[in-house]
Amino acid sequence: MDYNRAIETYKQLQGHKALQLRAVLFDMDGVLFDSMPYHADAWSKVMTDAGFAFSREDVYMNEGRTGADTINTASMSQFGKSAAEELIDSLCKAKCRIFDTYPPTPRMPGAIELVQKVKACGLTPMIVTGSGTPTLLDRIQSNFPGLFDENHIISSFHVKRGKPYPDPYLLALERGGLEPHEAIVVENAPLGVTAGVAAGLFTVAANTGPLDPQVLTNAGASLVFPSIEALCSEWEKLFEALK
DSSP states (O other): OOHHHHHHHHHHHHTOSOOOOOEEEEOSBTTTBOOHHHHHHHHHHHHHHTTOOOOHHHHHHHTTSOHHHHHHHHHHHHHSSOOOHHHHHHHHHHHHHHHTTSOOOOBOTTHHHHHHHHHHTTOEEEEEOSOOOTTHHHHHHHHSTTTSOGGGEEOTTSOSSOTTSSHHHHHHHHHHTOOGGGEEEEEOSHHHHHHHHHTTOEEEEEOOSSSOHHHHHHHTOSEEESOHHHHHHHHHHHHHHHO
């Protein structure tokens, strides 16, 4: 991949003279944790049981939305109206119940090594996720001990509008005291890529799911890697180009 060309294209589009990297903003599910198969199973089951046509691929295409937005988007698309609050609440709770029956989700291969490399470069790793599970902080601290500060974790608890809106990434910039040219995004989902780009950030995608990689490019990703492991192995080259 031509890292320098991707960076120059980003700078021209955003009007930046240079990238002055201080932080890396990581999505969580599908980036740090290999959890999307569980989410796909749980969401597709709950939504199908409630009368929606909602496949596993639909879950990946909607990844990054808050639970309420996922349900509302499907309701508007299929029934032409927003879902009732009671339905949203019951479906979100049902999805969480199913998800909690699965075994603990493992770290994505290469994820902890990548975060460690980021920290070794003197950068601040942050998390920007559409997830809102009560055990989120415990999962992160037990799987990535000492690597993420609690104030640098943005979840669905912190924003009204989730991805694809830029709000989660804009809040991360605010929390980190950062300008858009001082951070990059690592995402795996098209809506997450859209959110990162809308926030003015250089956005890297790792295609850890079943989607065609062109979907991530079309969403605006400056670079697309086939896995987190591939990004980890190329980190030194990419970081040098970003400097």
